[in-house]
Amino acid sequence: MPEGHTLHRLARRHHRRFGRAPVIVSSPQGRFVDGAAAVSGQVLIKASAWGKHLFHHYAGGRVVHVHLGLYGSFTDWTPNEDGIDPVPVGAVRMRMRGAECGTDLRGPTVCEVIDEADVDDVVAKLGPDPLRPDADPGLAWRRITKSRRPIGALLMDQTVIAGVGNVYRSELLFRHRMDPFRTGATVTADEFAEMWADLVALMKVGVRRGKIVVVDDEHDHGAPSYRPGRPRTYVYRRAGDPCRVCKTPVRTVEMEARNLFWCPNCQT
Structure with a gap:
């Protein structure tokens, strides 16, 4: 299972690659269709991590909450020279497409859309994260x-x-x-x-x-x-x-x- 530093690296990378711009979100696998529709086309305000939890915060107050669990992973990709996105391979739970690149999520334990208040509920159950400046x-x-x-x-x-x-x-x-x-x-x-x-x-x-x-x-x-x-x-x-x-x-x-x-x- 990925440890906390991996989630913080993902949060930084996703914010750098997709942040402050609209993101097209889909679910090629079909298990996250409603969640994807709820945030697709919205601006990704920021990505953050707390422990082993990753949060994508979108304009409008919706948040995609991801826990990779034992088998979850993100795979980055770029369109080909004709601007065509690669065909999803395997069970892609969530696909994010930015202006110039994308990433596919496979095998997470949790992939859901929640509200900002729900983020507080998730965090309230966790101990301090050594990588966060506000850790106690x-x-x-x-x-x-x-x-x-x-x-x-x-x-x-x-x-x-x-x-x-x-x-x-x-x-x-x-x-x-x-x-x-x-x-x-x-x-x-x-x-x-x-x-x-x-x-x-x-x-x-x-x-x-x-x-x-x-x-x-x-x-x-x-x-x-x-x-x-x-x-x-x-x-x-x-x-x-x-x-x-x-x-x-x-x-x-x-x-x-x-x-x-x-x-x-x-x-x-």
Whole structure:
């Protein structure tokens, strides 16, 4: 599932490519016909993101709300030299066509038209987003310090912090040598403040570079689990491989239905 930096990159790209101009919206798949008709031809005022949620704000107060889920993705395209748009390939839920380019959305968990007031309702259920300048880390801290759930689970809870997925969760805990099974109530204010600051910095790099970068240069050596297209990591998807720092085999276990990766020696 795409993590928060991906949605913020999408919001920036969509605003740059389609913002402040009318957009033709359609649904080649046929599952978003009414929604597309409600905004097609309207000016896209802005695109924004909160956690893993993407919002296209149109003139007139209508908003297209997208959650990519596990399989959703946008594919950009341009007309050919004769100005003809490419034929939609596969199940395209939503097609956006601007003055010079377009993008196709496939496989989202959510693609719906809502009002601005509904956006507030969606956001109200989420924790602070580290990539937003108005983020309140104190809200996340209060939820963590009152919980007996493990910190490894709390970091993935979108009502605690919005936008953190499995990669950032596993890597952040390793970078701070924190046992993922510690309960939230045992995490100190200083520990959380350091983790939050690091998370903000890491996710900003993700937005800027378009990929997750979490391994410090001093530890960035070859590893047998590396695969092209995957982020280079300390522990994520490296079960059984030697820890980059201490050489102890990385372990994995299921925590609240998601695979957790950690070093049992460094994270104690």
